[in-house]
Amino acid sequence: MTNNEYLLHYVWKYRLFDRADLQTMDGQKVDIIDPGTHNTDAGADFFNAKIKIGDKMWAGDVEIHPSSGDWTKHGHHTDESYNSVILHVAERVKGVVRNQKGVQVPQMQLIVPEDVRKNAAYLLNSKSSIPCKNHLPLVERGVICAWMVEMGLQRLERKINDIFTHMARFNNSWDHSFYVLLVRNFGFGLNSDGFERLALSLPLNCIQRHSDSLFQIEALLYGQAGLLYDDIVSDDYYLQLRKEYGFLKHKYQLKPIDGFLFKKLRVRPRAFPQVRIAQLATLLKQSDRLFSSILEREDYRQLWSYFQVDTSDYWHTHYSFGKESERSRKYLGESSFHVILINTVVPMLFAYGRKTGQEKFCDRALQILETVEPERNAIVAEFAVSGISPVSAFDSQALIQLKKEYCDKRKCLYCKIGNQILAR
Structure with missing residues (x-):
């Protein structure tokens, strides 16, 4: 059109x-x-x-x-x-x-009308990534607030639709759907696709069969990620992992993905994929029924405690295989925890509440979003310059939805903010 x-x-x-x-x-x-x-x-x-x-x-x-x-x-x-x-x-x-x-x-x-045509041409042909950037300070705050609520809910709807797609794929298993979404989001953007492919290549039940051994879970994850094929690395831990994975690979007829999918360039050492997999392995070990554990935790504090897992001892002195570093614990940081909450826990709770008709889980999901501080990214910063500063993660998610689905696609005529600018 x-x-x-x-x-x-x-x-x-x-x-x-x-x-x-x-x-x-x-x-x-x-x-x-x-x-x-x-x-x-x-x-x-x-x-x-x-x-x-x-x-x-x-x-x-x-x-x-x-x-x-x-x-x-x-x-x-x-x-x-x-x-x-x-x-x-x-x-x-x-x-x-x-x-x-x-x-x-x-x-x-x-x-x-000519004035409507001129205003529309300005918005639709604007060179700014936020077409109405110069007009935003003139828009009524009530209009912006109401539209932000709608945008936040739209973004949640998009995410739960993705979850229902996973549910259909995994025979309506909440645990398996949660597992794939959780592993994907441990990629934290840059490595999300690689981590999702890792999850899809390694069924959750393979991990659950070895829930009593962190070492075997690590062997499965690192092996399936294609990160145990470097002949230059020769420390004992790495060689033992490779040997264990060889056994498990044969036992479950697994096919690893390519290790080059995981990127380290311009990534802080604490966010290296090897460290993230170590954190993930400990998290997967501590709970046999992943999603049930989330349902049992009713507030931010309980969820924070659940995700504060420590890695195995090897990773206290390493950021990657074969390269020793100063000793430090590799807990999940608060900002990383918030990413997991926003993109994994919240949409899963909302989807579960919607599917089962239990509104308390939808309410809990929204309460978490309103509790967590807003995300810090280029989209949020650009809107802040224009006078719209989020106060919670719900607001920052709303701004992301607005930018990606309306500003980027120049759907100003379907945006209530654009509507008010045109109406003026």
């Missing part, structure tokens, strides 16, 4: 045109009682409109195009689903249009 067509939809939806003396192209008076419900899927553009044409009241659908010729160009004249269209609206009208039954469809010209 072109920007011009988006604009026509916007003008129609909010009735930003001159409503005096509206008439069809054959001269019948038009009175728009209800413009209808905007449809963003297949079918007519607006459903269930109520329009008086001449002396007769009509209820049905409305289709909108830049040109009346688009009706035939898009094949609506042969599509019976458009037989319910009671009015065809176009910016340029020339000739008649007929539906699949051969019945002529009334047409009306829609003229976009």
